[in-house]
Amino acid sequence: xxxxxxxxxxxxxxxxxxxxxxxxxxxxxxxxxxxxxxxxxxxxxxxxxxxxxxxxxxxxxxxxxxxxxxxxxxxxxxxxxxxxxxxxxxxxxxxxxxxxxxxxxxxxxxxxxxxxxxxxxxxxxxxxxxxxxxxxxxxxxxxxxxxxxxxxxxxxxxxxxxxxxxxxxxxxxxxxxxxxxxxxxxxxxxxxxxxxxxxxxxxxxxxxxxxxxxxxxxxxxxxxxxxxxxxxxxxxxxxxxxxxxxxxxxxxx
Amino acid sequence: xxxxxxxxxxxxxxxxxxxxxxxxxxxxxxxxxxxxxxxxxxxxxxxxxxxxxxxxxxxxxxxxxxxxxxxxxxxxxxxxxxxxxxxxxxxxxxxxxxxxxxxxxxxxxxxxxxxxxxxxxxxxxxxxxxxxxxxxxxxxxxxxxxxxxxxxxxxxxxxxxxxxxxxxxxxxxxxxxxxxxxxxxxxxxxxxxxxxxxxxxxxxxxxxxxxxxxxxxxxxxxxxxxxxxxxxxxxxxxxxxxxxxxxxxxxxxxxxxxxxxxxxx
Ligand SMILES: Nc1ncnc2c1ncn2[C@@H]1O[C@H](COP(=O)(O)OP(=O)(O)OP(=O)(O)O)[C@@H](O)[C@H]1O
Ligand SMILES: [Mg+2]
Numbered sequence: 001x002x003x004x005x006x007x008x009x010x011x012x013x014x015x016x017x018x019x020x021x022x023x024x025x026x027x028x029x030x031x032x033x034x035x036x037x038x039x040x041x042x043x044x045x046x047x048x049x050x051x052x053x054x055x056x057x058x059x060x061x062x063x064x065x066x067x068x069x070x071x072x073x074x075x076x077x078x079x080x081x082x083x084x085x086x087x088x089x090x091x092x093x094x095x096x097x098x099x100x101x102x103x104x105x106x107x108x109x110x111x112x113x114x115x116x117x118x119x120x121x122x123x124x125x126x127x128x129x130x131x132x133x134x135x136x137x138x139x140x141x142x143x144x145x146x147x148x149x150x151x152x153x154x155x156x157x158x159x160x161x162x163x164x165x166x167x168x169x170x171x172x173x174x175x176x177x178x179x180x181x182x183x184x185x186x187x188x189x190x191x192x193x194x195x196x197x198x199x200x201x202x203x204x205x206x207x208x209x210x211x212x213x214x215x216x217x218x219x220x221x222x223x224x225x226x227x228x229x230x231x232x233x234x235x236x237x238x239x240x241x242x243x244x245x246x247x248x249x250x251x252x253x
Numbered sequence: 254x255x256x257x258x259x260x261x262x263x264x265x266x267x268x269x270x271x272x273x274x275x276x277x278x279x280x281x282x283x284x285x286x287x288x289x290x291x292x293x294x295x296x297x298x299x300x301x302x303x304x305x306x307x308x309x310x311x312x313x314x315x316x317x318x319x320x321x322x323x324x325x326x327x328x329x330x331x332x333x334x335x336x337x338x339x340x341x342x343x344x345x346x347x348x349x350x351x352x353x354x355x356x357x358x359x360x361x362x363x364x365x366x367x368x369x370x371x372x373x374x375x376x377x378x379x380x381x382x383x384x385x386x387x388x389x390x391x392x393x394x395x396x397x398x399x400x401x402x403x404x405x406x407x408x409x410x411x412x413x414x415x416x417x418x419x420x421x422x423x424x425x426x427x428x429x430x431x432x433x434x435x436x437x438x439x440x441x442x443x444x445x446x447x448x449x450x451x452x453x454x455x456x457x458x459x460x461x462x463x464x465x466x467x468x469x470x471x472x473x474x475x476x477x478x479x480x481x482x483x484x485x486x487x488x489x490x491x492x493x494x495x496x497x498x499x500x501x502x503x504x505x506x507x508x509x510x511x512x513x514x515x516x517x518x
Contacts, residue, residue, distance in 0.1 A: 150350035153318050153338050154364040154415065164367075168354050243354045 033215040042219035050204070051223065058200030058224075061117055062189035065124025066182055073129045073181065074174060077136025078167070087137065098130035102188070106195045120192040127188030128181040135177025139170035168243060175239045179232055186228045271296035271451040272317060272419055277326035279312055286312045288476035290326070294419075294468075299445045299452040301462040303509070304472030305516060310455045311347070313477075314421050317453065318344050330419060340368070343417035347424045347455075349404045351396040357383065358392040360407050364415040375414075382410040386440075402429040402437075413444075419451045426461065434461075439493045441465050459513070463505050464496060471509060474516055481512060 017035045024034030033041075045051040080086045106123065113119045143166050151165045167174075193202020201220050208216035272294040279287040286309040294300045302310045315321040317328050319337040328335040330342065343364065351360050358376060359366070361383055365375035383392055386406040396404055405428055412420055426434045442465060445452055456462050462469050469483045488499040496502055 146346060146348050146350040147352060149315075149320055150344070150346060151367065153320055153342075153344040154367045154411075155338050155340060156367040160367055164363075165352075168352070171354075 031212075031214050033218055037215040038218040038222060041213075041215035042223060045204070045216065045219060051220075054200045054204050054220070055227075056200070058189055058193060058202065061120035061124050061192060062185060064117075065121045065188065066128055066185045068121070069125050069128035069132055069181055069185060070178060073132030073177075074136050077133040077174070077177075078140050078162075078170075080133065080137040081140025081170075082162075082166075087141075091134070091137065094130040094133045097126055098134065100126075102126060102191065103195065106192075110196060115197045119196055120189070123192035123196070124185045124188040127191075128185035130181075131184065132174075132177045132181040135180070136170060136174050139173035139177075140166055143169045171239070171243050175235065178235060182231065182235065183228055186224060186231075190224060269296040270294065272328070272330050272453065274313070274317065275327045275329070277313065277316060277323045277328065279309065279316065279321070279324050285476035287316075287323075288478055290477060290479065292470055292479060292482075294451055294453055296418075296451050297445075297449050298467035299441075299454055299465055300468045300470060301454045301456055301466040302470050302472060303456060303459065303462045304477065305474050305513070306457065308472050308474050309477040310472065311423055314344075314423050314453065314455055317419075318342055318421050320344075340415070341417055342419045342421060343412035343415050345408050345412045345420065345422040345425045347427060349396075349408045349428075351404055351407055353396055356393050356395060357388060357399070357407055360396065361410045361414055364411050368415065378414050379410070382414045383407075385413070386410045402433045405429060405437075413448075417450075419453065422452065422454045424455050424457065427457070438465055442493055459506050459509050460497075463502055463509070469509070471512065483509070 020038075021035040024032055024037065027034075042051070045054075076090065080090050102123065105126065106119075109119045109122050113122060147165055147169065148161065151161050156164065190202055190205070193199055194206060198206040201224055204220040205217050208214070208220070270293045274290055274292050277287050277290040278285075290309075290313060292300075302313065304310055312321065316323050317330075317335065319328075319335050319339060319342070330339065352363065355363065358379055362370075362375040362379035365378060370378075380392065383389060386409055388403060388406055388410070391399065391403065396407065399407065405425060409425065412422075426437050429437065438461060441452075441454075444450075445465075445467075454462075454465065463485055467484065467486070467489065469485070470479050471481045471483070472478070473480045483505060485501065485505050487501040488496050491499060
């Protein structure tokens, strides 16, 4: 049972890389390198340390933005889910934020906050936060009535209700919001480095494209995808560890 | 046994009332669920609420539990008016209401946890009631790993472990098969005998009501009123399995059916 998913994961990776390699060899486009070339470029950047220097820069807005979105997003989501007034006040903002064309907002952000870290953190937050907030709020709003009634009938306080019923019951949806939000945050971090000022991984992508070093460009893109996947796996483990019985859904039926 | 004694035996006057509802009305929007409901629940006895679906049994139970406010009227428990949930009442839910992310042990101990009982103490108490309802060995299981009947027992153990004087049970046996149901009914009789608690028990089943109850309140369809109160006492002392063959038991079942069938047709 443990080996099968791992085996399947490796198999699907193999198929993906194989397809990449073939597509690169045909070649699909002059600007599309083979998998092996990209892997070599990735290896070179790892050895000479330029990848780490780049990530030190990229992770700043990414980690800050994701952390803010997680804490603030879950907090606001719970509040919106609990209070009709708050729902009315804030839900529309996040719905708009989720559907707004980000590229169009970036010049406004730069005007307001300059080209530094602040603007980039904002981009990450705009990408990551709405889905976290909206998922959390929806889950909180739909806490099963029967376990809420159970909690009050055994004289649970409002604090008990929140921490022992509402949040654990909402956790599967909160975590799925986090997964989507954090993936979007990764996109936001790279987007901000491409659109605001080229730093970190965004700089590698921009620079190697300008000198037609396509293997390096794809290596950088590939590395950020790998990082995102690793991070999402970690998140899934955390969830499984925290809420063990929850992965089987609800037991009232 | 003389005539008078027999009569007294059949209709004991309950003088010690644990719970009483006085002129309870409840309307949901335009739906009048309960109308002028007045009932008394003697201490240490089991009272069934028997009536057709949608007549307001759950509503009445929730009002007694303090989970719903009545539109008018008053509920008193031990003479004190009910304003909300209290430590003197425990609820057994029709749909179990277990926490899917908690083990059986934590679920059973949850009522005590909410009352601030220390962990080791509440787990000791919970373990004892888990044994009592026959779930030993499942302390660390999660609800989704249990059958419907087992989940129901978890809900029952949770209600028992807070040691409330009044147990409110909303169709607690409706989710189990007929064999388990009979077993549960026998266990319930033993529980009423041993635990000196007041049970308020909602059911659809005439046989079940007659089998387990000291007193049966028959409710009429919406807006619900009490049509009749029956106290089957003649066979209470008999052994669990001979009750179902007792002539008085059979007569009462027939009588109730006769009085309810006009509403079904
Ligand atoms: N939250 C609610 N909002 C509006 N109407 C309700 C609500 N809860 C119950 N009712 C109405 O009140 C009436 C009584 O409902 P209740 O659940 O108390 O019935 P019941 O006797 O428990 O039925 P059953 O035996 O099917 O469980 C029903 O007709 C129902 O339509
Ligand atoms: Mg009901």
